[in-house]
Amino acid sequence: MSDFKSFVKVMDTDVKNSSTKELTKKINSEVSVVAQDTSNNEVSKFSGKVVDIAYSDAVISELSNTIGEPNKEESEDEFVDRTKLALYRILKRKLFR
Known part of the structure; x- marks a missing residue:
């Protein structure tokens, strides 16, 4: 795979669905703790x-362009951390404009 966007495009549908469900659960859990006065429906x-x-073509493309390939001296954990930070910044900008 040459970039993150290509990797996401070839992901198996079952894997995408599973990761989407897990991500939704994680977000629900975190938001419920922070926003206790918010209804479950609003959190969902x-x-x-x-x-x-997060799964939109625009975000995947921007993330792929932002992170590029792992740096030569970068460990897998460092690359994942850099990717998570980039995704966080993109989502924050898109959600709270």
Whole structure:
């Protein structure tokens, strides 16, 4: 695979569905703790919106362009951390414009 976007495009549908469900659960859990006065329905809607944005072609393309390939001296953990930070910044910008 030459980039992250290509990797995501060839992911198995079952894997995508599974990771989408897990991501939604994780977001629901985190938001529920922070926003205790928010209804479960609102939390679910927000979580769904985050997941939809995270898997959108625009975000995948931007993330792929931002992270590029792992740096020569970069460990796998460092690359994952850099990727997570880049995704966080993209999502924050898109969700809270």
